[in-house]
Structure formats: structure tokens, C-alpha cells
Amino acid sequence: MLIDFLFELRKRKIPVSTHEWMALMEAMALGLHDSSLDGFYRLCRTLTVKDIALYDAYDEAFLSYFKDIQVDSIKLTEELRAWLADPRNLETLTPEQQAAMKELDFEKLREMFEQRMKEQKERHDGGNRWIGTGGTSPFGTGGKHPTGLRVGGGGARSAMGVADERRFRDYRRDIVLDVRQIDMALRGLRRLGREGAVEELDLDETVERTGKNAGDLDIVFRPPRRNRVKVVLLMDVGGSMDPHAELVSRLFTAASRSGRFAKFRSYYFHNCVYNQLYDDASLRTGIPTADLISGSDRDEKLVIVGDALMHPAELLDPGGSMYLASTARASGIEWLRRLSAHFRSAAWLNPEPDRFWSGTTIEVIASVFGMWALTLDGLAAGVRYLVRGGERPRVGDPSRWVKAAGG
Amino acid sequence: MADDVSDPPFEQFSGTATYIVSDDLRHAVNVAVALARPLLVRGEPGTGKTLLAENLAAALALPLVRWHVKSTTKAKDGLYVYDTVARLHDSRFGGDDVKDIAKYIKLGPMGEALAAPSRVVLLIDEIDKADIEFPNDLLLELDAMRFRIDETGREVVARERPIVIITSNNEKELPDAFLRRCVFHYIQFPTRELMQEIVRVHHPDITDRVLDQTLELFFGLRATPKLRKKPSTSELIDWISALKKSGVDLGRVGGGIPFLGTLLKTEADIELLGKRAKA
Known part of the structure; x- marks a missing residue:
């Protein structure tokens, strides 16, 4: 069973x-x-x-x-045996009850008990037959039967x-992340390689060469192993992202630790990426998105953090940004497509719980970028995708937006 | 499980005079011993994971072999190290007899545990610190309790299966193949009742009033939301020591918590607590 x-x-x-x-x-x-x-x-x-x-x-x-x-029948059988073996339990009984007890000898009682355990399918309170609480059945807890056996109640807490x-x-894994956990998840994002100055003694190679050199020392140095992964991090700030600000700042803290990546750059945007990205959350200075694209290697890893929630017009209409001058001709989705086309591996991390994703602009953006929830599981899956590629999760039905996007 | 290695009787461990175990942990230890499998212990830092091995060894009167894993540790280092540099040195500058390779083989902690003449407790501490593949490299040795020194051809076989305790801080995913072979226990943070017992073991002369006050403050502190690092059992013990040494009476101290630095270790947390106290 x-x-x-x-x-x-x-x-x-x-x-x-x-x-x-x-x-x-x-x-x-x-x-x-x-x-x-x-x-x-x-x-x-x-x-x-x-x-x-x-x-x-x-x-x-x-x-x-x-x-x-x-209750657990095997253990209870033991309890029953112990109870019956203790003569003190019988002293408190009236003569009639003792007579009744004799009718119900140990073997018979146990048989009855086990049989009822088998028959009984549900919790039982009251009554005179089933094992449970209250009532006058000989088995159970809090009951009135003279020889009633207290089963299960009290003592250590049950399983x-x-x-x-x-x-x-x-x-559970689907709740908040602290910096250390993010840190550990990001460790997956590495590709080690030896590059740069030769400053580390290569012991194995030294032994090998010295052996070939008939025992004359031939010392070999090599460059230390370093992470070669380069990362561009884009973060959504303000508005609907405010409740997630703390979480995003933890991700930023973990990702920006020095020496983690060969190259790490981070920019901010509001709502959606348009023609401009910003150096900090005040959104004043920054670089044009086109410059970021032309200035990055295609194998840099692009990580975008945002809730991807906005009015459809802000995503799909050219010049949809409420904040930008009319130079913003391309639509948000167009800029996202350009980013996605340039960077070979990119992941979108969404702090919004994934049960709310369907039926929103998230569907559209998730059709452009692989999207994962910003949880321990989601982060790990996103990192795996960035390093090894693979299937992107499907979110909802983006086709229902196509007409709007085409219009 | 290897049949040629004898298994001990069940229900051996029930804590020591200075180490209080919860029922669940005692049970897990005994299951691990009975099934002859490594016990993997996880839990918040400062809940006594490492101390478990020490006290298990003390309770069973067995020697303890420790292997503290670092980020650079390789699985083979735990079995043995072939000191090529020393041999190279000897061969060039005339040292001992360089033909005897066995002289340059040094057993690591795990090698020592397997080569020991009698049963030992082997502690593999913080296994998650090492490379992600590290636990997988030990699978065979943990299963069979034997290994071979390639350079000399010597086969080291455990006479009696060591009791293996492995600790991890939960920082990294351990490989599934490794996890499958372990008995797992997560040390939960002690309840207030258990904590009272633990404190009494370390500070037998503490009065009820002081114990109450300290635990009140301590659990209050742990309940503070958004704390980066919650204070642990070992920090509580240290804090009480500090209080005792300085003779500060908690009942008389107004406002802040004395020696807060022994309980909270990050600036952000101390600041956070300061803000809350003012509010």
C-alpha cells in the first residue's frame, strides 16, 4: 500500500x-x-x-x-496490551464492570480493536462503537466506557x-530571495577560462616538463582561471515596480560584486525599454539603447528585470513612452526585439508572481524574451538557460496580441 | 550496503552532557548509523551542525577525524596527496630515498578514517564549500569504504565502517546521486523550551529570571522582520557569557541591548534595530 x-x-x-x-x-x-x-x-x-x-x-x-x-493500529495494539497488563486499571471498576471485562478478554478485545480499525474509515467522535473521541466505545479518547482505552490523545505531538x-x-522555494541566495544562484553563470598575465604556478605541467627534461627543473606558469562571462543588466524602476524595489536591489547587489563577471554593466529604464537607457534610478543621464547594442559583444549575457506590466499602448504603439520626447519613434516591443536579436542569450526575470502573468503585456514580452519568475527556482532556471540554452517557457497565448502589434 | 563491514546496534546516541539533541535529530543519527549511510546535516549557521559530530564521537567513545572542506578542496585530497614537489626536491638536492614512493604519499582525512585500525567518526564539514562536482567524486568511496592509491597500488579498505557526518550550509545544490545515498536531517532552530535546556547546559549557574529575560530579548530580536542575519544559538551563548563577565543586569538596562555586536553582525541589521527602537 x-x-x-x-x-x-x-x-x-x-x-x-x-x-x-x-x-x-x-x-x-x-x-x-x-x-x-x-x-x-x-x-x-x-x-x-x-x-x-x-x-x-x-x-x-x-x-x-x-x-x-x-491513530496507528500497531502502536495502539501495544498500548492496549500494556493497559490490560496493568492490574491497577481494573481496581477502579465496579463488580459489574469487572464481570463485563471478563467477557471481553485480551485476545478478543484486540481482535475487536483491529477489526474496527479496519472497518473504520473516518474520524469518529461520540457513539458507542467506533474508535474516536467521546462516546462509550471501549476505544478512543475522552470517552465514558469503564474500560475505555485512551488512544492517541495527549503525549508527544503526532506526525x-x-x-x-x-x-x-x-x-518553500517560491518565496523571497536574500542576497546570499541570489549570489549562489548567479555562481552558475560562469565560464571559466585562462586569460591574461601568467602568474600561477602550473604544478602538473612543471612536473611533466621536468621529467621530460631529464630531471632539470623547468618551471611553468599560467594565467589564473577567471570567469569570462560578461553581463548587461537592465532594471525597471518606479511605478508598478516599487513594491519589488527591495528585491531588485538585492539582485543588483549580488550581481555587481566585484570580480564576479569579466565585464558587468547595468542600466535602468522605466516601464519598457525605449530609445534611451539610464545610469541610475533617477533616469537623468545614460546612453542611447542603440549605442548599447552596437557597443556590446553578441555573446554578452543580457538580463532584464522588470514586471513587464504596462498599458498595451506603451508597449505596442510607436512613441508609446509617456516620458520621452517625440524622437522615440520605435515602439517598446520593437526595441525589445532589437535587443533580443542582438544578444545571443538573454533572460527576463519577473518579480511578479507567475500566476498573474497570463492575459497581460507579460505574454507579449515573454514571446520575445525567455521569462522566469524572480524566485530561487526561476533564477536558477534563467541562469541555466543563459549558460546552456534550451527551451524557453511559454507564457499564455501571445498570438491574441498580434493584431494589436501589427496595427 | 557493503556486507563485509560490520554494522553497529541501533539506538546508540542520545546526546551528551553538553550537547542537547532534539528527538528528530537523535532519530536521524540512529537511522544513519543503523543503515550505514552518511548523515547529511543542514541548518542555519550556529545550530550546532559541526558540534554534532564531535559529540557523537564523544558519546560513542570513538576517535573523530575532521575534514574541513574549502572552496579549493578536491575529493582526491581527502583520500591522499602525492607530494611530488617534495620528491622532486629530494631527487635534485639529495634527500631521502626517492625510490620509495610510499614515503611521499600522505593520507588525507578520509584516507585516515578508512585506514584507521578501529571504527571512527568522520566529519566532512561544509561540503557545499567545494566545487559542485566534489560530492560526486566521493560517491564510490562513501559506498564501498575503500580506495586505491594509484602510485603505489596500495588498496585501503576500512576495517569497520566509519560513521560519516556531513554538514552543509544549504548554499549550493548538492548532486542528486549524492543526496540519494544520504540520510538527511535539517536542524531546525530550537524552540524556546529546547533553548532553555541548551543555555542551562552552557551556563549552569544562570538564574531563571536572567534566562527568561535573555531569551525574551533573543527571540524578540529573531522575530524582527527584514533582519539580514538572525542571531544563532552560538551567538546567544556568547552573548550571555559577555553579560555575565561584565555583570550587566538586564533588568536594569534601559533602552538598547548591551553587547549588541555579539548578536548582530551586520551594520545594516544594527541600524535597522536602531530605527525600530526609535519608532
């Missing part, structure tokens, strides 16, 4: 392998789950989930799979309780 739980986990994108599942089976054969649901919760998590970001998904899977199991709390929600 547990195989279904494996698929429940995999359905929630927890990459559990057969290898790990076999380890779990091995561990259960060794009794490492303490024959209890709580033990199983811990054991299974420790063996199959290797990432804190997935703990919440694990809790969800656990809740949905075990939601009907309020269901723990899973139900969803304490690991904050560790």
Missing part, C-alpha cells in the same frame, strides 16, 4: 528515487520507524526528502495520504499534528 505514498510524493515533485525507497523498506524491516505513524513520518522524511524546501510538500503529501488515519502545522511553509 505504501507504493501509493511514493507516487503521492512524486506527484508533488519530490524526487524520490527507487534507491531511496528501497532504503526506506530496509529501514522499516529493521524496525527503525518504531512501528508508529510518527516514527514513519520521521523516517520517511529523513530518507526520501533531501531538501528543506520540499518539507512543506512532504507535509502536504503526508496529510493527504494519511488523512483518514487518526499528523506536525504535518498539519505546515511549519516548513516558509522554506
